[in-house]
Amino acid sequence: MARQKSKHPTRSSARQAKAPPIEVDASAQPPLGMPPARFLRDYWQKKPLLIRNAFPGFESPIQPEDLAGLACEEGTLSRIVAHDRARDAWLLRHGPFDEGMFPDMPHHDWTLLVQDVDKWDSDIAALLDAFDFLPRWRIDDVMVSFAAPGGSVGAHVDQYDVFLLQALGHRRWQIDAGDNPSTEFRNDVELKLLREFHPTHEWLLRPGDMLYLPPGVPHHGVAEDACLTFSVGMRAPSAAELLGDFVDTLAADADDGLRFRDPDLAPASDPALIDDDAMRRAIEALNMLRMNDPDRLGDWFGRFITLYRNAGEVMAAPAAESGRSRIEIEWDLQHGAALVRHPYSRMAWRKAGRGAKLYVNGQDHDLPVRDAKSVANAKGIDGATYAALSEAGRDRVHELLQAGHYSLAIEGEEEE
Structure with a gap:
């Protein structure tokens, strides 16, 4: 006799049919409110997610005046976006800026954005540890924006994944999570702003809240009060690139x-x-x-991705300033010193044959697997890490030090 099917779905099928929520509270499981594997399965490049309390009790490691000071430095990538609401006109200015201009800025409707703040501030860089569920070579930078009340960069769309962490003050976000959002740009402004924007969701974010957006989701953020927002953006080269x-x-x-x-050419018929x-x-x-060829393709990609969108170069110190010899450096490492990686030094590795390839800012180096993994993952190399490397690994680290990828930090002394 055939077994009659139940009219009611099983518990597992009901669970599978239930759509994942678009808002979660991460107080008990920061920063995603769920295991990383679940986030990657249900949300990554699939749908947006508002994460309340992604960083519970978060306090910004920098203040607006710190960001303004950084925007005045040579070598930083900074912009100011201002909005004239009466005419719906947008103004874009590029830095570096004169520090004397900031006290005279309006009290509303403008935004300062600074790229690569993680390369300049170690506390900002430390935030990236919370995103170690992603390949580090996939992360581009942490952009920090200060917005005066009403400040915005307009409704726009990004072609890469981004995590928007509210660091100070409050920002109201609107997104269009519809199936076929309009992506046509306005032709009357220098910025790539959307001609039409039809929000489906709206939230007010406070410090510690974070909004994840996959590529292609239109969004618009407006400061409710003076605020700082940290944008952790991904590297997403186009197919053409x-x-x-x-x-x-x-x-x-x-x-x-x-x-x-x-x-084997035959006589041409035409x-x-x-x-x-x-x-x-x-x-x-x-x-x-x-x-x-997988190996050739892998070598090319390793070189490409560790060089792609590098905001600054790693330069070797002049020979006269190189200081200690290798023997002296190794003695220093044995006695508490460490090699600190340059903030613009990008590293990744992959297995190649019986060994591995270490990729550093577009260059590839042959190393044993253990050495390549250790060097690529280490923000710095202390005495124990250095001693655990093979002779080839220690040779490579010394070469990278000479090329500027590391600086020697001795306790009580300035880095060399």
Whole structure:
């Protein structure tokens, strides 16, 4: 006799059918309010999520005046966006700025944005530890924005994932989580602002709250009072950028002897025709470049992603300023010193054959797996970490120190 199916869904199927919420409280499980695996499964590049108390009791490590001071420094990437509500006109200015201008700024409707603040402030950089469930090479920077009351950068859309952490004050966010949001831009402003914006959700964020947005979700944030917002943005190269760099790499390394060949050529039935055989030979010529070689592809990507969108360069110190010899440096490391990684030094690694490749700002280095993993993940190298490296690993670290990727920090002394 056939078993009759239940008219009611099972508990597991009901759970699967229930859509994940768009708002959670993370007080008991910061910063996501759930295990990272669940967040990546249900939200990452799929749907927005408002996370209340992502950082419970959060206190901003910097103040608005600190950000204004940073925006005046040479080498920082900073912008001011101001909005004239009466004319719906937007003004964009690029820094660095003169510090004397800030006391004369209006009391409302403007925003200061500074990129790569994590490269300048170690307390901001430390926030990235909370995002270690993501590959570190995937994270671009922490942008910090100060907004006067009413300050905004307009309704816009990003093509990368972003976590918007409210650090000080309050900001009202609206998003369009609809299936087919309008993404046409206005043609009357310098900024890429949306021509139409139809919000489906609205929240007021207070310090410690965080909004996650996948790529392509229109959003608009307006300061309720003077506030700071930290934007943790991802690196998301376009397919065109990936293809362009890969092809350039293949072309630069290609043997000039690899050419289109047709030793099996038959008499042409039509001298102007590009036939199927010609296309097959063209594909064969391209395949000689080994575009689908996993190791070659992996090496290219490792170099590309550790160089992509680097805001600053790592420069070697002049020989006269290099200071200690290698023997002296190793003695220092044995007695409490440490090598601190340069904030613009990007590292990643991958397995390659029986060993590994360490990628540092577009350069690749052969190392044992344990060494590559240790160096790539370490913000700094102390004596114990250095001693645990193989001879090849210690040689590589010394070379990176000479190239400027590390500075020697000795307790009680300034870094060299």
